[in-house]
Amino acid sequence: MANKAITSRDIDFAAWYTDVVNAAHLASYSNVKGCIILEPNGYAIWERMQLELDRMFKETGHKNVAMPMLIPENLMKKEGDLINGFAPEVAWVTIGGQKELEERMCIRPTSETLFSDYYASVVKSYRDLPLKYNQWCSVMRWEKETRPFLRSREFWWQEGHTVHATKEEAEAETRGMLNIYKTFFEDFLAIPPITGRKTEREKFAGADYTLTIEALMYNGVSLQSGTSHYFGQRFSKAYGIEFLNKENKLENVYQTSWGVSSRMIGALIMVHGDDDGLVLPPNIAPIQACIIPIGNDDEVKEVTNTIYNKLKEASILVNIDNSEKTPGFKFAEAEVNGIPVRIEIGPRDLENNEITLTRRDTKKKIKVSLDKDIVLAVKELMNSIQKNLYNKALERRNSMTYECHKLEEVEEIMNNHPGFVKAMWCGNDECELKMKEIRGTKSRCILEQEKPIDNKCIVCGKEATNLVVWGIQY
């Protein structure tokens, strides 16, 4: 009995995605072209993501700040690769306070320039280092095609920017933050990402190298879900971030930046969602359990309140749906919103001294005696859902990851049942571009830890050292 407002996922994945975004009231298009509105249900997920990530950032010594949202053109231009990378897609403010500005300013597409300018003014000595700052904000990139969460002109993210006295420390930070993202994806989003290094062609404009986490969606399309960049001294040379090192000599700092965005909500939808709507892992769900009382019975009310209070005291994110809608409507709504555990309390169950828990992932119903510990029952169920979602996503990712040795194999896969393709690559731009001819297949990342599966480049047949994961991307 699938939700009628939602197209079947296997029939039209793109329509299914849009339907879920609408039916679960996550976001809506605004009358500002290319910009979306995060509605309460969508924003609540973003708040949960912020809360957990922010905790992880602070536990590793990072502090939050807020930088201006505008960047003067000359400040933006100091690092050549960055401006070349972003110039085509920024929005320019040219008038302020009814006057033409002497120097136009762009709305930040990313804030390396502002952080670098700030660090240049505050860093003096190795004693000031490292500085590990982060900000939560929205940024603006003038995209042509947009899609809620996946690509929109404005999106919400965090951007960490750090400066260090040594290359080693900065590189450890770059890798450390990637690992935090990986942990967050695995433990909270129940998504098993692959991680690795971007090719030169795909790395961030201005970075020495970019590490990335890539997730596979239900339809086999991959989503770049978070990146961590090592800049070396590029920005610190362009912006003059110098410090007196222990030998009392002036040196440029070593720098990193890293970010994840509201795009992760898109990943949640496309990894776990089904034909009834959203499916949220308990560890990231803004509402973990929803109590639906059936009827107006005094006993129903009493049991409802008792259970609500018990769960709330145990820090379970619980609510009661006391609206005037029918129980059937409430069930469907809890389902479409992806609430992990639905708790039905009705007179018939109470006659048997029990209530019914329904898990969102498998739809299975579990009768629980009122003599049992309800907190324990809900917690165990949530653990089971969290694990099941992760395992299902991992199985699916594994079953859709292919080792290829010939271009024809890649073509067959990408044209019929896309996924991650592992294949060797010689490192040449032309071979990378050749892959793109196959339905836009791009390198996702270089797997630095895994053993080579061949010694020849899958495209040119020449010597290859890099094992690369390829995929069609959002």
Added chain:
Amino acid sequence: MANKAITSRDIDFAAWYTDVVNAAHLASYSNVKGCIILEPNGYAIWERMQLELDRMFKETGHKNVAMPMLIPENLMKKEGDLINGFAPEVAWVTIGGQKELEERMCIRPTSETLFSDYYASVVKSYRDLPLKYNQWCSVMRWEKETRPFLRSREFWWQEGHTVHATKEEAEAETRGMLNIYKTFFEDFLAIPPITGRKTEREKFAGADYTLTIEALMYNGVSLQSGTSHYFGQRFSKAYGIEFLNKENKLENVYQTSWGVSSRMIGALIMVHGDDDGLVLPPNIAPIQACIIPIGNDDEVKEVTNTIYNKLKEASILVNIDNSEKTPGFKFAEAEVNGIPVRIEIGPRDLENNEITLTRRDTKKKIKVSLDKDIVLAVKELMNSIQKNLYNKALERRNSMTYECHKLEEVEEIMNNHPGFVKAMWCGNDECELKMKEIRGTKSRCILEQEKPIDNKCIVCGKEATNLVVWGIQY
């Protein structure tokens, strides 16, 4: 022994304010004209404010959303008073993705227009109402003169926007949110504000009426610190927000908006700060207690860790200053940063089986035996500091609030020792403007609950019904 980096508050208040902002590392000017950077210490206070207010908003049924940061010109223009009020001070984006835009867009100076446009698309029936949404974001107003926290082109705030089926409900919301702000100021910021209604001249562009909370700074200058607006049906008529009421007739919704901003950090500085820097009320301090171990003694280390863990377990926001600086330097730093309780743990005190607590507000030192409950001691001290700061601020406000019956009295006060002036007013614009000639004295608000203190307008001598608080403003 005042902090050398800080000008004396009584000698040059403006220089003192700037010095405290710098010395406590709260904010710094950026190379983006008129925009500031919230540095870690400043942003941490803002985070504490957000946390407590957000909790209060959610407890009263409000939900968070995120609207676009850009507003197309035609959407902005739909309500005449609003655009007239804000047109002179907005920033316009005219180029996006390297193309001149067909319609320019401004960076939001406030978001009534966007919320109204959204509500028009989602509200259908009285069953959908009320909708009580809020967003945390930054906004942009092209100010000419700027000052950290008090006035800058970009500032951080929350803006609540609600729509209701009845006038009564919307008016109750307007007043209810003002009360939340008042409670927050009193209980967390330890600032006793006065509250009331703005005059027609001073109300928000587009509002039927504006309620305000006004705080008095140490130097007698008043700061508009938060506002709550009742819009009636103005925006809902301009933007077409209609619903089917219970009688099945189309009706326009009744609307409110309300906001407080990072300006509150300025109020904290100017109400409680002293010549040694910032003084933070414990209920809003990001760090409530700072432990400073003296020397490297094993016993010192052990006691430090034990106390740190006890306080942390009791949810006290505590840190240890383990940096390589001298104890004297650490004391001064804890002081300038306004940390309410400083805990010194040194070998001499330990010989006597005690440690030393120093309260930031009075600088008094208290020896506490290690046999005593340290958590209780710190909590009691924090309560005492919180109360003392509030009482001092209240006393000061009361001693600087004057009842006047003649213009000469107002002149004497504002020219020599400014503060709040209570005086009767006839309601005429000209009399309000006449007051402005006295050092820019403006009406702060109409006190609707208090009894009249005279029957004649202080300016024209004609019949007066409104008791108004007047003051010089930031």
